[in-house]
Amino acid sequence: MLKRMNGTTNLKELAKILGVSISTVSKSLRDSYEIGEGTRKRVKEMAEKMGYNRNPYAGHLRNHKSNTIAVVIPEITNNFFIQIIKGAETISQQKDYHILIYVSNDNYEQEASILKHLHNGRVDGVIMSLASNTKTYDHINDLIQVNIPVVFFDRICHEIETAKITTNDFVSGFNATEHLIQQGCRDIAYLSISQVLSIDNKRKQGYLEALSKYDIPFNPKRIIYCGNNAADNLKKIKALLKQKVKPDGIFAAVEKLAISSYEVCNSLRIKIPDEIKIICFSNLDTASLLNPSLTTITQPAFEIGKQAATVLFKNLDKNKRFIPNENIVLKSKLFTRESTTVRN
């Protein structure tokens, strides 16, 4: 005897009667190319006979299948995040999923509002990087509680149990600073983008470690805390470079602070690399075309995006809503260019 649910046969019963898997029934009814024509026909005929009445909207709610994932990024004017999206896209296209891109403008309130907006099943899962002023995580836990899994990349949150894709920020911060020291710098400023973000803290720790290794005394005034206001950042960098004794090296935690440093040097007629050397974390595709070309630590952003999407889909495929803790660490690479070269 067939049980009835809301007056109709359900997928499970159809599968049992036909002696095939539920997935085969579901795919046949959706006319998936994965199922042979014969099977599709057989499934459809039995479904009609048994009064199966598919309600796609109900199906939607039941399976949480929006065939969409969200990528939440702090800013869009940053090649790092653009490459992340491109990497995630290669995976989502294979899965026939759409990607929605949400930009938090590096602002906690907007980030929380976006995540709230995602509660209603608009997406099946989320890949995200935190805003630089996000200090509480209820908005993320709430989303996970309604069965929408979240994978972090780069600007991660240690407090939440899930997969996290990062790069070796401490080592890279160390390497960047050591590179400047080896090029002759003895008074190196660190331009920070946030006092809260884990990645910034790690890069700064690497900077401090390198100073210590080379017995260079640490001067707290050489750490410049910048933020999201471009005009403010320019002002702070200008104040730094107008000092009587100015630094001979700059290590910028993010690309935009290096670009601002270039602009300040141009306006103050400070010569890079002769008077000051500059290195930064960056995925700028014009780094080698700048005047002078810019030495960068480049994160494997495309690969990070791919990995984050892969982990997310692995869990979506298994219908797992809680992703176990996993730390995936990829390596960044130092590209030496003119901005840190010693010229004779």
Next chain:
Amino acid sequence: MLKRMNGTTNLKELAKILGVSISTVSKSLRDSYEIGEGTRKRVKEMAEKMGYNRNPYAGHLRNHKSNTIAVVIPEITNNFFIQIIKGAETISQQKDYHILIYVSNDNYEQEASILKHLHNGRVDGVIMSLASNTKTYDHINDLIQVNIPVVFFDRICHEIETAKITTNDFVSGFNATEHLIQQGCRDIAYLSISQVLSIDNKRKQGYLEALSKYDIPFNPKRIIYCGNNAADNLKKIKALLKQKVKPDGIFAAVEKLAISSYEVCNSLRIKIPDEIKIICFSNLDTASLLNPSLTTITQPAFEIGKQAATVLFKNLDKNKRFIPNENIVLKSKLFTRESTTVRN
């Protein structure tokens, strides 16, 4: 006497009783920070007294209010489109709307798939710029037919009746070419990104018109049709610049073709601007920091995004689903830099 709607007082009635605007009532009930605490309290108390029972989901369905608009762009690695999004965002934030960003990867099939995905009321309206190989428009008409209005910008479609925001591409193409001629160029190549796109055709027409004005014979071999494959583009530009008689000027229809030209010149050791001058349409924020700094025609992208969103919301506010034809044309600006300078 109060009229009742579905057994509850409506916003309009509440506003009338309280002697405040509907917007104030709505914002107070949503606890908006824009409304003082006293007013919020007064509104809430009256709402409760009058049996106002807000059902946000019902409101959703009735008004097709997803409080979300989509911006569909061909590519994300292009500062022009990034600025468009930022401009649209300033307007959508005022309206308390989210923006979903969709990227078609400059591909008609993906564009059609995205628009189909938007049929289900995920968004209230769409701002879009066409993929460079989009030749048919059924996917757009279908969306408009289900009452989701579409506003075009930049890469527009003349065949569809709605608002279109563009820049003065013909005049800008003319000005760019005339600038090269005035800097001494007599053999100018035009790097095209698409034979289909209206904007590319207009820029090319401007190029041809300027050649004609200065009696410079047109050589069809100087029009290089590039596309979305970066390696192919590099190959085509390399072939152009390896010729025995190579052009003395390049006018690139889009930024990425100018960047590729820089790379080819670097690898072939061709000196910009001494041996060849380069100008392009671009919103690159590092244009002035390149080596040499790049002469650009810069579109008012932020303003275009603002205008497109403004027109869309004007119609959404009036609950208009069909937007009347309107052509808004903004002006681009030429920034002369080293890449087209005559050096002695």
